[in-house]
Amino acid sequence: MTAAPYDTYRAGLDAGRLTFQRCRACGEAWLPPREDCPHCWSADWGWEEASGKATVVSWVVYHAAFDKRFADRLPYNVAIVELDEGPRMITNIIEIPPDEDVIGRKAILAFERDHDRLLPRYRLDPS
Amino acid sequence: MRGKAVIAGIGHTAFGKQPGRSTVSLNIEACRNAVADAGIEKNAVDGLLVKVPTSKVEMMYGQKLAEAMGMSPRFGGVFDQGGASNISMIAIAAMAIEAGQCEVALVTLADNPRTGSRHAYEKVWGDDADFGWSSVVAGYAMIARRYMHDHGDVSDIHAAIAMACRKHGADNPHAQLRLPLTREMYDASPWVVGPLRRDDCCLVSDGAAAVVVMSADRAKDLGVKAPVPILGFGQGNSSIDVPLREDLTETQAGVSARTAFAMAGLAPKDIDVAQIYDCFTITVAMTLEAYGFAPKGKLAALVKEGGFEVGGALPLNTSGGLLSETGMPGLQLVLEGVRQMRGFSSNQVLDAETCIVSNQGGIMHTHSTLILGRQ
Ligand SMILES: [Zn+2]
Numbered sequence: 001m002t003a004a005p006y007d008t009y010r011a012g013l014d015a016g017r018l019t020f021q022r023c024r025a026c027g028e029a030w031l032p033p034r035e036d037c038p039h040c041w042s043a044d045w046g047w048e049e050a051s052g053k054a055t056v057v058s059w060v061v062y063h064a065a066f067d068k069r070f071a072d073r074l075p076y077n078v079a080i081v082e083l084d085e086g087p088r089m090i091t092n093i094i095e096i097p098p099d100e101d102v103i104g105r106k107a108i109l110a111f112e113r114d115h116d117r118l119l120p121r122y123r124l125d126p127s
Numbered sequence: 128m129r130g131k132a133v134i135a136g137i138g139h140t141a142f143g144k145q146p147g148r149s150t151v152s153l154n155i156e157a158c159r160n161a162v163a164d165a166g167i168e169k170n171a172v173d174g175l176l177v178k179v180p181t182s183k184v185e186m187m188y189g190q191k192l193a194e195a196m197g198m199s200p201r202f203g204g205v206f207d208q209g210g211a212s213n214i215s216m217i218a219i220a221a222m223a224i225e226a227g228q229c230e231v232a233l234v235t236l237a238d239n240p241r242t243g244s245r246h247a248y249e250k251v252w253g254d255d256a257d258f259g260w261s262s263v264v265a266g267y268a269m270i271a272r273r274y275m276h277d278h279g280d281v282s283d284i285h286a287a288i289a290m291a292c293r294k295h296g297a298d299n300p301h302a303q304l305r306l307p308l309t310r311e312m313y314d315a316s317p318w319v320v321g322p323l324r325r326d327d328c329c330l331v332s333d334g335a336a337a338v339v340v341m342s343a344d345r346a347k348d349l350g351v352k353a354p355v356p357i358l359g360f361g362q363g364n365s366s367i368d369v370p371l372r373e374d375l376t377e378t379q380a381g382v383s384a385r386t387a388f389a390m391a392g393l394a395p396k397d398i399d400v401a402q403i404y405d406c407f408t409i410t411v412a413m414t415l416e417a418y419g420f421a422p423k424g425k426l427a428a429l430v431k432e433g434g435f436e437v438g439g440a441l442p443l444n445t446s447g448g449l450l451s452e453t454g455m456p457g458l459q460l461v462l463e464g465v466r467q468m469r470g471f472s473s474n475q476v477l478d479a480e481t482c483i484v485s486n487q488g489g490i491m492h493t494h495s496t497l498i499l500g501r502q
Contacts, residue, residue, distance in 0.1 A: 006254065032254065058273040058375055061321040066249040066262040075321075078260045080269060080370045088370050090255040103276040115257045 005033035008047065016111050018050040018120045020087045031087035052109030054081040054122060056102050059093060069115070081107055081122055092121045129391055130500065132221035133354035135231075135346050136165025136339035137462045142453035143303045145333035146242040150180040151195045153237035153335035158196065161233065161337040167349055169196075172339070174223060174232030175203040176216040181247045181456065182240040192235075202229035209488020210404060210456035211362060212236075214495035217461065218360040220340040230345055236458040237335030245331060264328055264407065266369045266490035268320040271409040273375040275322060278424035285408035286313040288443075289326050289450055291435035292405055295474045296447025303330055304451045327408040330454035336462055355468040358393065358481070359498040361386025369490050380417035380487065380494040387483070387496040395419040398498075399479035400467050401441055402460035404487045405448040414485050415441075418496075437474045445474040457486040464499045 003011075005021065009032075012019040022029045025042035036043050059079035065071040079093045079102075094110060096102055106125035111118045138160025140153050154177060162169060175198060177189050185191065189204040202223050206212045213236055220232035240248060251261040275281055293308035308326060316326040346354040363379025363386070365372065388394060395418060403411045416423045420441055434440040446452045446463035453459055464482040466472040484497040 010254075057370075058269045058276070060265050060268040060272060061318070062259060062265065063318040063321065064262075066265075067251050067256060067259060070259045070261075073259070075318075076259055078258055078265065080375075090252070090258055090260045090370055092258050101276055103273065117257065119257055121258075 009033040019047045021045045022048050029086040031089050050083050053084040054107045056105045057082050094121050094123045129358050130356040132357045133343050133346050134338050134465050135341050135351040135354050136161045137465050138164055139336040140334045142332050142334040144242050150237040154192055154235045157335035157337035158233050158235050161339050165339040165351055172231045172233055173201045174229035175200040176234045178212040178236040179205045179207055180238045182238050182244045208493040211486045211488040211493035211495040213458040214486040214497045215362050224342050231341045235337035239333040241331050241333045265320045267407040268323045269369055270375050271322050284412050284426050284430050286310055287430040288408045288411045292444045292448040292450040295445050296451025299446045299473045302447045302452040303332055329406045329449035332454040334453050334455050336458040353469045355465045356500045358500045359387040359391030362495040364493050378491045380414050383494040383496040384418040387498050391498040398481050398483045400476040400482045401443040402464050402484040403443050404485045405450050442476050445472050460484050468499050468501050
């Protein structure tokens with residue numbers, strides 16, 4: 001019995017490694033973890049480690065805490081980034097300069113310990 | 128199928144707070160009113176289609192409702208597409224009637240997130256909850272931010288949409304929020320999840336609405352007083368979740384509208400009044416563009432001089448929409464379309480002969496379109 005894809009993904013994060021799945025049949029790469037290739041439906045895929053380079057697709061700023069765990073963190077951001085390898089993920093950007101539109105900015109993976117686990121967050125690439 | 132089916136009756140409950148009322152009871156009240164409006168008897172109804180209540184999803188809800196209504200419908204059940212379900216169920220009813228599967232169908236929706244549970248709208252998003260990713264509004268805010276990046280500042284458009292809905296809601300005696308919105312009030316409205324403000328977001332409401340669908344011929348036989356012909360319908364499902372959508376500002380709303388326009392033999396220029404699903408102002412902006420009322424990023428021309436208000440180029444949400452009449456997910460827009468085609472809206476568009484209605488669900492995951500005409 002092999003581990004469920006999410007469990008393998010999570011174990012990677014817990015070890016400070018961001019991984020994604022790539023289809024051996026068609027080459028499609030994806031996150032979040034799933035059991036079959038969403039492009040060609042093949043179940044033949046493997047894990048790869050992300051380079052940590054990504055681009056910001058969009059981001060929002062919470063001024064209300066729908067999740068009470070975040071009540072003392074307002075305002076905070078949540079972002080969508082696209083890894084250079086293709087997969088997308090939800091994350092936080094560590095420090096967004098005020099009044100700056102960061103869509104299209106390059107970002108670099110930076111693990112932070114939070115909520116009793118290692119979270120794959122991103123810093124804007126200063127270059 | 129153009130014009131073969133009609134909406135023969137409409138009904139709704141009061142909107143706002145309905146403490147202690149179950150969704151079953153709210154559905155029954157709306158159905159009672161819709162059947163009375165059609166002027167038919169309960170035993171004429173042999174189809175029952177219901178949207179599952181978002182606040183509390185229950186197995187076999189369609190059968191539970193039928194039992195409470197003392198019915199054993201030939202054709203019936205639940206369709207799960209979020210807010211797009213309403214128009215999709217009207218379309219399914221029309222097709223079922225055409226295919227001889229039933230003769231008279233009730234399509235109904237009830238929910239009670241205001242006094243019941245709001246969990247569905249404020250929920251955390253699975254494994255990403257540890258990033259603080261939660262709530263429906265944040266998904267729309269992600270889309271809105273990207274839209275603004277690609278097409279420039281849209282605060283004028285968002286404000287115009289909110290102000291038109293609130294103005295129309297103020298004129299509707301059944302509306303939950305009857306306070307007109309000024310531009311100053313909009314600009315001072317607090318952020319919920321930036322770039323969306325409180326006044327960009329729909330109401331949270333208890334209530335129900337229902338419509339009676341039958342063939343035009345059956346409506347004639349039964350002596351229905353004000354049947355409204357269904358000219359076209361369509362749907363489209365983006366399905367892919369927001370973070371994974373290749374282009375965050377693209378949905379299947381255009382596919383839905385083109386299907387409906389083709390069936391109706393009409394084009395956007397032929398539409399006199401629109402009821403556009405306004406869970407958030409960004410949804411209206413993107414839907415109008417996808418429908419072909421303006422090229423992408425070029426809505427500003429429509430906004431000028433009260434273009435969305437009665438008397439303007441494209442009057443929309445003439446009963447106040449989700450932003451002002453009730454936050455109920457979508458069927459109230461169909462009811463207002465029917466009132467416009469009957470000529471009895473509290474914000475009647477003079478000589479309106481066509482009305483387009485949009486419904487959508489999830490975070491732009493699903494979309495459905497209905498085009499109504501005048502008898
Ligand atoms: Zn594949």
